[in-house]
Amino acid sequence: MKLPPQGAARIEAQMAFLCEVDRLKSVVRATTLCDGSRRENSGEHSWHIALYAMTLAEHAAADVDINRVIKMLLLHDIVEIDSGDNPIFGAADQSAVEAKEDAAALRIFGLLPAEQSHEFITLWREFEAAKTPDAVFAKSLDRFQPPNQNLASGGGSWIEYDVSFETIEARVGSKVARGAPRLWAYIKPKIQNWFAQNR
Amino acid sequence: MKLPPQGAARIEAQMAFLCEVDRLKSVVRATTLCDGSRRENSGEHSWHIALYAMTLAEHAAADVDINRVIKMLLLHDIVEIDSGDNPIFGAADQSAVEAKEDAAALRIFGLLPAEQSHEFITLWREFEAAKTPDAVFAKSLDRFQPPNQNLASGGGSWIEYDVSFETIEARVGSKVARGAPRLWAYIKPKIQNWFAQNR
Numbered sequence: 501m502k503l504p505p506q507g508a509a510r511i512e513a514q515m516a517f518l519c520e521v522d523r524l525k526s527v528v529r530a531t532t533l534c535d536g537s538r539r540e541n542s543g544e545h546s547w548h549i550a551l552y553a554m555t556l557a558e559h560a561a562a563d564v565d566i567n568r569v570i571k572m573l574l575l576h577d578i579v580e581i582d583s584g585d586n587p588i589f590g591a592a593d594q595s596a597v598e599a600k601e602d603a604a605a606l607r608i609f610g611l612l613p614a615e616q617s618h619e620f621i622t623l624w625r626e627f628e629a630a631k632t633p634d635a636v637f638a639k640s641l642d643r644f645q646p647p648n649q650n651l652a653s654g655g656g657s658w659i660e661y662d663v664s665f666e667t668i669e670a671r672v673g674s675k676v677a678r679g680a681p682r683l684w685a686y687i688k689p690k691i692q693n694w695f696a697q698n699r
Numbered sequence: 700m701k702l703p704p705q706g707a708a709r710i711e712a713q714m715a716f717l718c719e720v721d722r723l724k725s726v727v728r729a730t731t732l733c734d735g736s737r738r739e740n741s742g743e744h745s746w747h748i749a750l751y752a753m754t755l756a757e758h759a760a761a762d763v764d765i766n767r768v769i770k771m772l773l774l775h776d777i778v779e780i781d782s783g784d785n786p787i788f789g790a791a792d793q794s795a796v797e798a799k800e801d802a803a804a805l806r807i808f809g810l811l812p813a814e815q816s817h818e819f820i821t822l823w824r825e826f827e828a829a830k831t832p833d834a835v836f837a838k839s840l841d842r843f844q845p846p847n848q849n850l851a852s853g854g855g856s857w858i859e860y861d862v863s864f865e866t867i868e869a870r871v872g873s874k875v876a877r878g879a880p881r882l883w884a885y886i887k888p889k890i891q892n893w894f895a896q897n898r
């Protein structure tokens with residue numbers, strides 16, 4: 501089989517994107533693996549929460565299209581290749597972060613053929629805006645995974661950032677509860693129990 | 700919100716699964732990252748090829764349900780938590796590997812609530828059997844990613860396993876071509892060129 505020149509150029513663009521995103525495997529997050537052996541990277545994190553979506557779909561607060569949620573989660577952190585991860589307990593300037601992430605989206609998704617680039621940027625912006633049921637549920641899973649990792653590893657980023665239960669409830673709990681109230685009801689007493697024992 | 704005891708037990712089972720699969724991030728593959736800095740793990744690899752599926756869906760040889768393909772790829776390597784990665788250029792006893800992987804699937808997917816466990820095992824077995832169009836395409840992407848990593852990193856597992864172009868064509872090319880002939884037509888001359896220059 502020989503590819504027509506147009507077909508080859510299209511695949512070249514798609515592969516330029518798929519090679520560039522390989523760098524997400526080198527973006528390091530605040531959270532560790534469950535066994536605490538090392539910090540998690542944003543590539544493997546993206547796999548893990550796509551699997552969270554596949555497994556926990558039934559707990560979404562509203563009707564969601566789980567296939568769109570999974571696609572959103574596969575894309576959601578790619579901008580971090582340029583902007584780095586923003587730990588939820590950090591104190592970054594939010595509007596500066598947003599400007600940087602938007603430029604990153606244009607550059608990285610811009611490697612794709614035009615209509616595909618548009619499709620991926622649109623999906624990523626929907627996630628960021630967190631207004632549609634799909635995006636709200638995707639965001640709630642993105643917030644729900646780190647406390648599970650912290651409970652498994654014995655504290656993780658809660659210790660490192662010296663946070664209180666109240667901070668977690670405000671920054672994490674509110675967002676988990678918005679998209680998946682049952683998941684917050686499940687984990688809240690476990691987090692409270694960890695703080696009662698360790699803080 | 701208070702969870703009824705039944706609801707809590709269901710989430711406990713789902714979370715036992717999602718915590719156990721975290722270990723896939725510690726299963727190391729033969730292939731390196733594109734920059735050659737370290738070996739890739741099977742968790743981040745699973746994210747990467749789910750994104751391959753999302754990006755390259757149009758190149759499937761047959762009509763596929765890309766959402767099923769993505770789900771298959773999110774699950775496809777989980778058995779490696781118990782059985783380890785089997786490098787494609789290695790010389791493992793295939794039937795021993797299959798028995799080990801099947802036991803792993805029963806153990807790990809078995810952590811889930813029964814009907815979900817059945818659903819995930821069935822999807823994983825479909826992938827392994829490589830007979831349906833969805834599974835054939837998923838397998839072709841699983842074979843297509845490593846040569847792209849090797850070309851980017853300067854040879855990678857081709858050097859380590861001292862393979863010939865003919866071996867790659869037989870073990871990799873045939874499977875890529877079966878599910879995605881255009882992708883094999885795209886990469887074949889690049890691989891041939893690498894061998895002409897380096898071997």
Ligand SMILES: [Ca+2]
Nearest residue numbers: 577580585586
């Ligand atoms: Ca993030």
